[in-house]
Every structure is written in C-alpha cells, then in structure tokens.
Amino acid sequence: MKLSCTLLVLFLCLSGFAQKNTVVVSPEQKEVDKLLTAAQNTITNDLPKTKLLLKKALQISEKYHLEKSTGKIYSLSGEAAGRASNYTESLAYILKALEVYKKTNDTVGIAHMNNNLGNIYDITGKMKESENSYLAAIKTYETLKDKSGAAKAMMNLGTTFFRQQKYQPAFEYAFKSLKIREQLKNEEDLAYSYSTVGTMYLYTNKFEESIEYNKKSLAISDRTNNAYSMAIDRINIAKALAGLEKYAEAKKYLLQAIPISEKYGDKRALRHAYEDLSAIAQKENNIDQAIAWQNKAIDIYKGTDDAFTELSLHLNRHSLYLLQKKYQLAEADLLAAEKIAKKQNMTAELTGIKRSQVNLYMLLDKPEEGKKAFEQFEKYSDSALNKTSLQQINELKTKYETEEKENQLNKSKLLLVQKENEARTRNLWLFGVAGLALLTIVASLYVYKQQQQKHQLKTEILKIDGENKLNEQRLDISRNLHDNIGSQLTFINSFMETLKLMSGEKNDAINDRINNISAFTKDAIVELRDTVWALNSDEFTFEDLRLRILNFVDKAQAAKENIRFKFEVDEHLETIKFSSTEGINLYRTIQEAVNNAIKYANATAITVHTKAENTGLSVLITDNGVGFEPRNSSDGNGLYNMQKRIEEIGGQFILKSKVGEGTLIQIILKKTLDA
Template sequence: MKKSHFILVFLLILSLCNAQDKKQIDSLYKVVRTAKNDSIRFIAYNKIAFHYTFNDVKKAKEILDTAEKAALKANSKFGYAKLINTHGILMDVVGKSDSAEYYFSKALTLSQQSKFTELESFCINNLGMFYWNKGNFNQALVYFFKALKISEKTDTNGEHVAINLNNIGLIYQEMSLFDKALECHIKAYKLREKNKSMKELSGSLNNMGYCYKNLGQLDLAISTYKKGLKVAAESRNDIVYAKILDNLGNAYFIKKQYSESIKAYLEALKVVDKNTESDRSRLIVFSGSSASYNALNQPKVALNYANKALAILKKNPNYRSFSEELFLSAAQSSYQLGDYEKGKKFTDAFISLKDSLFSKNNARAIADLEVKYETEKKEHELASSRAIVAERELEIKRKNSQFIYLAIACLVFILIGYLFYNQQKLKNRQLKKENELRAAMSKIETQNHLQQQRLQISRDLHDNIGAQLTFIISTIDTLKLLDIPKEKLNQKLNAVSEFTVDTIYELRDTIWAMNKNDITFDDLKTRITNFINSAKSSQEHIDFEFSIEGNTNEKPLSSIDGMNIYRIIQESVNNALKYAEAKKIAVAIVKKSNSINIEITDDGKGFDTENAESGNGLNNMQKRAKELKASVKVTSENGKGTRVLLEMPV
C-alpha cells in the first residue's frame, strides 16, 4: 500500500511554521508600523505574508508586493531576499511552478551575493522541494545535498541538518532505495533526539518504520511505529499520529494480522476528523479498513468502508493517485457479494490507474477473473483469491524493480569504489615519494647544519686556541733571548704553564662540543659541575653554588649554542675569581615560561659599570649572546658584588 511522502512533508512544514492567530497578526502589523529598525520591520512583514500564504492567497500577494517595494526603497538586502523566497512559496502553493522556480532562484542568487548563508540554505531547500513536487527526484537530491552541506557548516545544534537529512531520506524512499533512506532517517532521528525536538522526532520514527516495512522487517517496523505513536501523542502532533496509525495498519495487513490492522485504521479515523486534511486521510484509512475486512471475509463491512472512500474521491478527484487499493478492495467485495457488474467496474478502474505498473497479461488475468466469477459456484472466494494474487504479483514486480535498481546502484558504487581505490593508491604512492624526498632533504639539511657547526667550532679553535698557542710559543722564544734572574724566570714560566693549562681545558671543551650533534642542559650541568669543582680545588676559601630549576631539556641545544652558554658561564666565573675578591659565587639556571635565565652572581667588591672599560671578556660574552639570539646584562656596584644575567628566549 504505497503512500505519498511529499504531502506528509508539506503538512509537517505547516505544523511547524507556527502560524499566527489574529492577535499575533495584529501585533506584527503594529511592528511594521512602528519599528525603526528595517530588519525587524521586514521580518514582521515576512511572517504576516507567510501566514496568509496558507489562508488568503490574494492577501498574501498584496502584502508581499508592498513589502518588496518597501525593502528595495530601504535598501534592506536581507529583508528583500527573504520576502522573495516567501513569494516563491506562495507561487508553489497556488500551483504556478514556473513562477515559484523563478522566485526561489532569485532569492538564492540574492542570498549568495550578500552571503546570507542561512537564508541561502532555505532557498536551496525550497528548490529541492520544488523539484520533488515535479517528480524530478535527481534534481531534488542535488539541491537537498547542497543545503545539507551548508547547514553542516553553519547549524550549531543540527536542527537544519536533520531537516535536510529527512528530505534526502524521503527522496530515496520515492526512488525505492529504502536502505539508503533508512540511513538518512536514522541520522536525522539521532540529531532530533539530541535536541529533544519531539514533533520532528515522531516524523523520523514514522519514516524509519516505513523503510523497515518495505525492507521486509515487519516486526521492527511495527515496534518503531508504536514508539512513534507514543512520541506523537506526547507532542500532540495529530497529523503524524494519524499517519503512523495508517502505516501501522498497513504493516499489520501485510503481516496478515487483520484485526490489529482494523484497530489501527479505526483509531486513525478518530484523529483525522480533527484536522483540515481529514478528507485525504479518511480516504486512505477507509481504503485500508476495506482491505482488512475483506481479508477477514466480511465483504459487506469492507464494501461499506469502500463506499465511504469512494464518496470522498468523488468530492476530491485529485486524490485519485491514492485510490489503487480502494478500487481493488471494492472489486473484491463486489465479487464476493455477487455484484459482478460493480466488480467489473472497479476492476476496470483499478487497471486504468495501474497501467504504468500492470502488464497486458495482468490485465487479461483480471478480465478472465470476471468470467470465472460468473460461471463458478464459489465466486466470492475466487474473487478474494484473485485479488490477493494480483496484489502479490504487484508486490513481486515491485521487488523485482527494487532488485534491478539495487543491482544498478551496486554496480555504480563498485565502479566508483574501484576508481576511488585507484586514485587513493596513486595518491599514497605519490605521498610516499614526497615523504622519502622530504626525509632525504631533512637529512641533507641536518648534515649541512652539523657541518656548519663544526666549521664554526673549527674557526673557534683556529682563532682562540691557535692564538693562545702562538702566544705561548712567542713567550717561550722571548724568554730564551732574555737574560733575567732565575726567580723572575720561574714566575714567567709558571704563568706560561697556567696559560697552557687553560688552553688545554679550552681545547677539551671545544672537542667535547664538536663530538656532539646536540647538547642538553644535563650535558652542560656535568661540564659546569666539573669546571666549578676544579675552581673549588684551587680556591678553597670561596663557596661555590650551582643549581638548575624547571624542565630545561624540552628542546636540545646545538653544539654551538651549548658551547656559547658554557663559555659565558666560564668567563663570568673566571672574572669573579680574578677580580671580585668574592667569598661566594653562584651559578643558577632557571626555566621561565618564555625563556631560560642563566644567572652568575658573586658577593665581591663589584665595580662601576658606567665608568669601567669593556674588556675582551665582556665583549666576548656580548658576541656569544648575540649568536644565541639572547641578551646578556651585567649589573654591579662598588661593594655590592656583580650579577651577570643571560636571558635566552625559548
């Protein structure tokens, strides 16, 4: 028993649009007259026009014409675009499809030009509904997917995403792709459940039940319908409540639980009497009830319901597309009651309506059925069985069509999957080559960086160690030529010896740095500790302290940077030893939020930083700090010690 889904969607939209009563309309007119803000004024205009679109078409047209002119005059781009979109809805309602498409397309262009994203989504959705109503399902899907893409980016709570998913699912139902339709409806259901959108939730459950029914999962369909009835009752959504009862009755009919089917139809009849769409709904319910009573072998009751439905059809000929089951059921009842003339009349009407689905053989089979009913004794039973056979043949043909569609869809998906697989395989191969090239470039860059560091250290060896060794050799050569007392000679030799020891230490430090690709603060800690311990052994009267606070090993240093830090600390401590006459020297490394601070302090005699001349030691420290992209600051006062602060950004 096939039902139209587009009309259900239209009714749902009507139930959700929150049409204003007279009091609310009057208040909106007051907003139009008094509002100083154009946006508020045209939103009120639009609500009034939308209300009259479904109540007074002429009034709605007058309001839209007036409001559109006012919006153009006020240069309200958003208000004008929104009114044009509503104008499209009005044209669709009055059946002017060409005009509806024109206004929807114009509203879409205006919203895109001004980047009104939410309004753009509404316009695209309306175009999808327009093509759906025309039966162009493929084009409708294109627009619904476009609307879904926009709403997924802009819709924070998923309300519009759910609407678009629901529409896509209903289109898939029209195309008999019930598995894909079910997937969309389940996604929409989860979003609506999350947002506690109870009215919309009942609609999703109805759609899910319909898909389960057509996929042959009748028990699951029935349980889903029952859940939908509960939600629809709680949210007072009578339209959906009646629709679910109708579908539930159909599910029970297919399952051959005819008494339950009749109960559902009768309950639906109580509900449809309360709403404006009662004629169409009654026709569907009466048709279903007639079929169920025929199945229970109660042709008189069945024909009574069929006649009620026929009276509605006579009053509303446009409902003919919902009447194929009605004609079949009326024919079966008439044959069972022996009224072969009426049976033939209803059979002809059924064949005429189902021309697109019935083959000539099926038509002949029904014609033969009439003859047999006239000549055989068990006319009533044969009429019933023939009607059931005809319906089964229709069901088989429908399932065959579904199978063909599914087979075609599977082939298309397999082809797409194969193409996607090949493309992904090619992409992975390209990514692999890019990664290999990137790794090779990184390796070369690292080697170049290490080579550059070693060249710099080599220059340091040449400039510092070479100069010191040259000085030692020059001093020894000078001593050979001078005739000086032995005591003074020993002093000179001791000085040369100390200088040589310092040179050896400096050479060891440089070699230590050269042998490392990178240096951590733990490495520096060991080196600085050895240096301080050596200083302690020669300067026992001085108290040395060394500490590290915080995680300083997050990022290793290059060998050059590590050597520069070590040299600055070494230079600062040596200066304190030589000139400060200090009792305490402290080295502290502290990790701050944005920097690593290295502080060398002493409690010595200090000096006047403004008047003091900068020696090689201080100049070297400044040079090394610059290479570190750090700052070094020396603060001191006479009698108050000296503080060297190296601040290195992380």
Template sequence: MRSAGFTFLFVIIVAISSFAQSPTYVLDSLKTQLKQAKTDQERVGIYSELTWYWAMVNLDSALAYGKESLALTEKVGDKKAIGQAWSDLGNAYNQKGQFAEAKNAYKKSLLIRTEIADSAGIAGSKSNLASVHQRLYQTDSAMSYYVEALDYYERTGNDRYINFLKNNLAVLHEDMRNFPTALKLYEEVAKYREENQLIYDLALVYNNMGNIYKATKDYSKSEEYLNKALENGFKAGDSLVVSVTYLNLASLFNAADRPDQAIEAANAGIKIAKKVNSLYDQAMMEYALGNSYSLKKEYSKARTSYLSAIKVLEDLEAKEEVSAIQLRLVPVFAALNMPDSAQYYTDLYIDYRNKLTEEQVEELTNEIQTKYETEKKDREIAEQQLAIRNKNLQLYGSLILALALGILGYLLYRQQKLKNQQLKQEAELKAVLAQLETQNKLQEQRLLISRDLHDNIGAQLTFIISAIENLKFFEPVKEQLNQRYDSIASFTKQTITELRDTIWAMNSGQVTWESLAGRVQDYLQKARQSSPGIQFEFSLADSIQKDSTLGSAESIQVLRIIQEAVQNAVKYAEASSIKVEVNRENVEYQVSIQDNGKGFEESEITPGNGLYNMRKRAEELGGVLEISSNPGNGTVILLVWDGE
C-alpha cells in the first residue's frame, strides 16, 4: 500500500502562521465574531477562516461554509476575496478526496488571481493545483506547478512558504523513490519547523520521514517518527493529520509483519476519519485492515475490508488505489477456494491498468496538441502585429520622405517595400520550419508512448504471470487451482501478444498488406504448435498488391477479427482444417475464415463477447461480418469492407 505523503495547501488567511490554539476554540470565537459583524465585507473574512478551521474538524461543515463564503464574496464583488473563496473551497474538497472538484476550484481561483495580477495569490493557487496533481500521481504537472510557486517565494524571501514547498518537492521525490534526496529535504524542513515551534507542520513532516524509513525497511526509526507525528497531531488538535498518521502506522505495522498492531491503528484512524468525514482516509484504512487480515490468514475478513475500500474509492475515482486492491483480492479469493472471483478480479486489474494507460496517452496527446495550437496562434498574432507596425512605418516614412525629398523618398519607399517582401518570405519559411519541427516532436511522442506501453504495461503483465504461477505452490489450494492459474497465465500471455500487436500497428502508421499477412501467418504458426491435429492454411490473393497499405487502426481490427475467428474454430468447432483467405473485388476487401468442423445454429446459441466483438470491429471498419454455419457442414465467417 502506498504511504500517505503530506503536501501543504496555500490558503492566505489571518493567523495562518499559528496552530497553537485548539481549532474548536477558534471556531467558537469565529462564530461569535460572525454574529457581531455589521457589514458583508467583515463577514467575508470570517467565512474564509471558518472554512479553513472547519477543515481540521469536519469536512462537510468546511464545504458548507466554503459555499456560503463564495456566495457572499460574489455578492460583494471583491475579486480578490472571490479568488480566496474558491481556494478555500478547493482545500476542503482536496482534503475530502474529491479531487476533480478540488482541481476545478483551484483553477477558478488561479484564473481570477491572474486577472487581477495577484502575484502571491497566483503562487498559492499553483501550489494548490500541484498538490491535487500529486495526489493523482500526475508527477510532471505537480513538479511544474511547485517549481513556479517556489520561484515566486524565493524572489520575495518568504521562508515559511519556501519551507512548505520544499516539503512538497520532497514528497514528489519520495513518490519517485528517490529516497536520499527526499530525506535530505525533509531534514531541512523539519529543522526549520522545530526552530519555529510549528507543531502542526512538524506532524506533517514527521509523517513523511516515517514513511521514508518504512520504505527503506528501517522499521524502528519509522515507528519513532510516526509516534512523534501522532503526538504533535494531537497537540495541534488536527483530526485529519491524526487520522492519516494512524493510517501510516497501520501500513508500517503491516510491512513489519505485525498485523494485530496494524488492526488496532487502522480502527483508531477510522473513528477519527469518520469524525471529520474524510471518505478517502476511511477507505485507505479499510485497505490497511484488508492487508492485516490477509497476513493473519483471516481471508473472509480481508475480503470484506477490501470490497468496502473499493466501493468508496471507485466513487472518488481513485483508480490507482482501486487497481492495487483488486490485485490484492486475487490471492484472497484463491485462498477462499473461489477461483471464478479470483479470475474476475485479475481481469478487472488488467482492464484498469489498460484504461489508465489509455488515459495517460490521451492526456499526453491533448497536451501536445494544445501546445501546438497555442504556439501557432502566438505566431499568427506576432506576424499580424509585425505587419501592422511595418505598414505604419511605411506610411509615415513615405509621407515624410515625399514631402522632403520627392523622388528620393519614392526610391526609399520602393526599397522598404522590397525589404518587407523579404521579411514576409522569411516569416513564411520560419512557419514552415516550425511546423516540420512540431510534426517531428509529435512523431517522437508517438514512439515514446509505444515504448512506454511495451516497457511498463508488458512488464506489469509479466509480473502478474510470475506472481500467479508462484501461487501454485502455496498449500492448501495447490492442486485445486493449478488449472485455473494456468488459464490466468495463458490469458495474460495472450494479452501481452495483443499489446505487442497494438504497438506494432501504432509504430507502423500505415501498414502494408505484406506486413499484415506476415502477422497473420505468425499467429497461425502459433496455433499449429498448440493444435497439431489441425491443418491451417493462409492465402493472399494476387488481386491485392503486397506493398499497398491500410491504416494502422484498420489493420489491427482485421487482425483481431481473424484471431478471434480462428480461436473460436480451434476451441469449439472440432475441425481438422482451418483456412484464412484474403481477396479483393473492385474496391471491396474480403476476408474469409472457413473450417470443416461441426458447425452450429446461430439462433440456438447464446452469443458471447467473441461474436459481439467481431461484429463491433467490422462495424468500426465500415463493413459487415457474415456468419454462415450449419450443423455438420462447418462454418464460414466473411468480413467485407470498402477499401476506398
């Protein structure tokens, strides 16, 4: 389980530098001030502080006051206060684990502060956005925002905010497992906070240091720092930091194979997380309980805790945590002699990893496209401004020279005109070169994405195969589950093959029929090895030129349909011969997969995912899939689509 790293949220309010007083005491005082306030302007500042301090006690109350604060500031019309209200609201959402809402609130705060040129507010909003990206494991975006904010505070000499940003950068290094750098930064942060008696902030950095020592297996030192964090959390009166400290202690005890102490810490943390209604922390402590019960071999309790955590984390869209728990559930269901459930959660885990990769690819592609469009627009604006300035200079220069020198002015005007034409040609050449450079960068990013797909996801799936095959040797379920584990391992190997097919198509861009035919023949060769009793044949008609191409998306659809059809024939048809033929008539391509097996009546069978997927892929090709089969006469699957 990933340890909980703390990041600092910049909310610029009165008395932010001191947490010595109890939050409950401060809240009572603020409520009294609110009743005595005579103007909306006074109430705006009080609502802001109420939102901040309620976040230490109860997040639902913090959200309620945050929304009231926003409504009041918009009524008053003070843009600086509106920016602060959005920031306060984002803080409450972030601590509750509603990251999408938090990101939206922080972006609105940044937009308003940029509009009014509030430099300090801009730095605070960027730091807040970095904290959300960090909790969503979007390391590059988080690092970028933190560095921009740190630059401002170093220029203004604000040691306190520099200290907190160093802490956040250390958390990023910890996430990237750069532990020596992270620990060095944490020690600098802790020294400053100890010297200035920042009790609440010390609890945060002690938590982070405890997690570092846990990750490096120095469990004794980890427990020392986490206990110091717990002591400071209680002293500061902050329920949220106490809750997360209990979560870190539970994680430590599990790592040290002390599950009973982990259960005790997690249950204590759940009580406090419920008090402040922190859904994310409650779910993560259920996750920790599941790990503890697994260590104790109390698999029914482990299953209950894991499923409870998944239910909440799915609502919070915490996909990384959900996929980690799904992987943990596989051996639990195996130990409970529930192989179908183990298979189900294995499939879910693989599906989550693939979806996460797709989202990362989409996000990267969108960032590249946005950057390209922005640069293009900036170039167009610059060229327009240059043209306007040149025209103005040309006009005024021509008038002055015409009045002063006459013919000489005319000659100078001609010279200026030629120069403008040359500048225009140079600008056009630069635009073309910039476009070529952008296209090259896009190609490099596409290759990078394909390598990441191969290296990262392929490695993860290979790890799953190894882990599942190792489970065969655990008693008492060895003999009962061997066949199921073999099935899981086979499925995962097939997934790796399909992933490589996808990477092949992505890298190719345009795929020749010769290359696609080679891919099909490789697949049939593997089928021959696994089914020696079946004769496989493949033919590519002379009507198709081998060097002619089709798009990468089309090629992968055709390959997947052939693979699915051949696989179904091998598994169900009891055939002795399977033929794959590719032909072309006019502009139509035809792919036929024929077997001499027992056939079937399509109306009498329950369609599975295989038939549905083949028809769906044919539809995406803009074609049709026809199935002709009679009992005893074999089956013919015909794919037809327009090649134009």
C-alpha cells in the first residue's frame, strides 16, 4: 500500500467576491452585505458558521429580491460545500449563481463561476469540461484586465493538466500564475500557488522541492490562521518526507493536521492524513495499526457523495487484510467496493475488483467462485472496450452510409442528364440529317463521358466499401487482442503478485523469478496497448504521436531522476500525418532508442529533438553517455530491429557512436509538409 496519491491541493481556488463600495439602497441590502463579509471571513476556518451566515443572507435576499446579492450567496455556498467535499451540492450552487449572473449581465460574476465550474469538474473527473471552463474564465479575466482572476484560473488549469499527466503545460501555467501573484503580493493567493507547485513536485518525486514550496505556503497559512491550508500544507509536507523515508517526521506533521482538519470539518484532508498514517504503519510492519487508521478514513467517507474515494478506501483495506491472511475480511471489503462500483456504473473499477476476487478465491481454494469471478472480469473488460469500439464502428458506418447516399444521388443525376439528352436528341431530328449527324457525334462523346463517370463512380464505391471492410477488420483484430491476449496478460500479472504474497519474504530466489515474469508481463501489456492504439486508427496526426512520446518521456523522467530528459518539438510539424504503420514504427524506434540510452549509456542527459526538414521529418535522439563501437555491439539485434522498422516505412536510420563521446541516432522520414 502506497501513500494516497490523489492530487491534494487546496480546494483548487474558488473565486469569491470582495465587497465593493456601493450605494446602500435599503437596510436589508446592508444586512446582507454584512452577512456576506462575515461569511467570507469564516470560510477558511469555520465552515458550520459560514453555512449559517449564508443561509440567513439567502432568506433576506430572496425575500427582498436582491438578485446581485443572491448570486454572491450562491457562489459562496458552492465554495463552502466544495470545501466540505459535498461536490454535488457545490455544483448545484455554482450553476444557480451562473444563471443569476447571466440574467443580470454580470461579466465578472460569469468569469468567477466559470473558474468555479472548472474546479468542480476537475475534482469529479470531467477533465475536458474543466479545461474549457478554465480557458473561458482566463479569456474573460484577461479582457477585464483582472490579473488576479487570470492567475487564479491559470493555476487551476495547471492542476487539471497535471492530473492528466500533462506535466509540461501543467508547470507552465503554474509558474506563469505564480509570477503574477508574486507581483501582486496577495498572501492568500501566494500560499495557494506555493502549495500547488509543491504538490506538483511531490507527485513527480521531487521531494526536496516539494517540501521547500509547501513550507513557504505553511508559513503564510500559520501566520494568517488559514485552517484549511494549514492542514493541507502539513499533509503534503508529510507525504514528501515519507517519500524520503523520514517516517517519524512525517507522522509528526500528519498528527498535527488531524485536529486542525477536524475543527474545520475538512473530510478530504482528514482522509488523506489517516490514509498516509496507515501507509507509514504498513511500512513499519505494524499492520494492525495500519488497518486502524484505514478504518477511520472509511468511517469519514461513509454516506458522502464521493463514491470513488469510498471505493478506493475499501480496496486499500482489502490489501491490508490480505497481508494478515484475513481472507474473509478482505472478501467483505471487495464486496463493499463492488456494491459501490455497480451503483455508480464504474465499469473500469469493476474490472479491477473482479481481478482481485480471482486472486482472493485462489487463496481461499474456491475454484468455482474464482472461475465465476474471472468470467465476470472478462465481461466487464468487454464492456469497457466496447463502449469505445462500438462508437468508432458506428462512426465508420455513418460515414459509409453517407457516402453511399451521395453516390446514389450522383447516379440519379447522371441518369436524369441522360434522359434529358435523349429527349433533346429526338427533337433535333426535325432539323435534318446534318444536324442529326453532328448531334450524334456530340451525344456519343457525352455518353462516353457518362460511361467514364459511371465507371469511376463504381470504382469509388468499391474502394469505399473495401476501406470500410478493412476498418471493420482492423477494429475486430484490435478488440480480439485486447479481449483475449490483454485480459490473459493482466491475469498472469495479477497471479504473479498473488504467488509472491503466498511465498512470503524469505523465498528470495522464487520472488526474483516471480518479479522477472511480472516485469516481462507488464512490458508485454504496454507493447499490446501500443499495438491496439495503432490498429484503432488508420491515420495519425503529429500531435497524436507527440503526446504519446511526451507521456513516455515524462514517465522515464519520473523513474530516472538522475537523468535529465529533454523533448523538443518543431511547431512546423503539426500538419504532418502518418499511417498507422508509420506511427507505431516511428514511436517504437524512438522508445527503444531512449530505453537503450537509459539501460546502457550511463548518461546524465537524453534529448529527443524533432524538426521539419525540406524533405519531411527528422528525429534526433542523443545522449552524453559512455558511447560504444557499433560494429562490436552486443545489442546487434536491437539496432537491426530499429533500422528495419524505419526502412519498412521508407525512412533512413543513421547511428553514430564512439566510446566516451555518447551516441546519436537520426531518423529521416520523407513526408509532405502542408502549408
């Protein structure tokens, strides 16, 4: 069990409202303004009081039709609900506020609510909606020349990118926001930025940097008595310390965070504190204490609308019970998780739960239950894939049917023209033989042209039919690979983990064999996913390939902190397109070149540089490692395979290396660069 790895930042950064100097038109308006100011002052340290203040303000505002105040009340109510992890309630309030601001044509309010919508969509996993909401907020803030608002939305957008492992844009937006906030010198905003950057460093295993930024945030939070961030900063510092294996110091920070979170009513922070204490207890081989902390985390989330978190907590405790060989209790947690997943229609989670049940029933020596669980595992795997595959097939079918209709329409038009021509020909007989002869020549030429068009149209129809059948075959192969080989590989990998658990820690030789098989299986799963990725499309853009390479490089950087990775992209390559074979061969060659540099070069820097040439695309993979003599290489087959892949797609593979001077691999592929 690892430290809980949900990205924990301050409840993103909800946009509130400072009360401006306005003309007081009534005693009721003055009372509402007073209540709103009080609510803003308590929202970071006393949520129950905040909710009471807002409830009273809403009663007055609705009674006296104070629309602008009603919008502010809904906005703050949404923020308070979000901080208490009641996300459904939070979303409802934000949408109400947005409706009010649109009705009153309040541009500032609309910008704030777009930012808040982005927050809720991010937390509930609707990443595309989150990105769109933040971008809309940034655009409006910049139009209003509101630097503070723009910085807020930028930081939140960076967090959303980070959750999707898009690390480059995540850090770009985060530091762009931080720079603005350091200029504005608003302590609350600065604390949030420091905390967010610290969290990003935490989950990229930059623990020292994470502690540095989170301590900057904590200093401000303690000074301003911001209970909400006081707890979260301590938890994030503890996570980083645990990453450095400084468990005693980590526990100190977590135990400080618990009473602060309890007083403030922050269930999310409490859950992280208990989960992390549980993980540390497990590291210290105190499984009873680990389960006790996990029980507290589960009790907090019972009955909340955060089903995914409650499910994850049950799965974590199930793993702890397995370590104690308390298989009945482990089974109960899996059943509880299954119940939640079925209620929420979480197909992917149900797949994982069924895989865990297969392992558990092997330990319990219940082959029938294990077989049933495996059949359900395959069913859920099919369901998860078919949602995507069926959509793709339907799109192909629609495209094909549309083209068929267009072809039929063209045939009808040609037939109509032919009939009109015949009628015209009959009438021309009246003008004599000379006219008839001339018309016959013209008609013959025209009919010949029509026949050519018909033949061409028929050829196009056959071509489209062939392409559609080919696409259907490709999708069928992809589905079979995923369903059959993919599920079997996943099952083997899971079975290896169970064998390792059963063998205990003393059987080093057996565990080494199991680890080798498990590592091989994981590599095979990755290769299979790449193949399915290539089969599911007949054409790729360079952007598809760029994102695939970027994700691979980011993962390599996280795994090898002692190596500095750099991925450079020429913007002129955006218009290049690849066939599926070109895309997968190019990606795998780059992947193998980087992996070879990691394994054998003893390098401290590896660079992948793509650029546009006059004839197409050039990719350079370089390292500053020990180098080698290519003719004497023991990895001749690997180099040959890379060269063969590139030559298969009409490219050129160039290798230059010398002992002590590093290695350079260049791939040149002739492609058309669109203007």
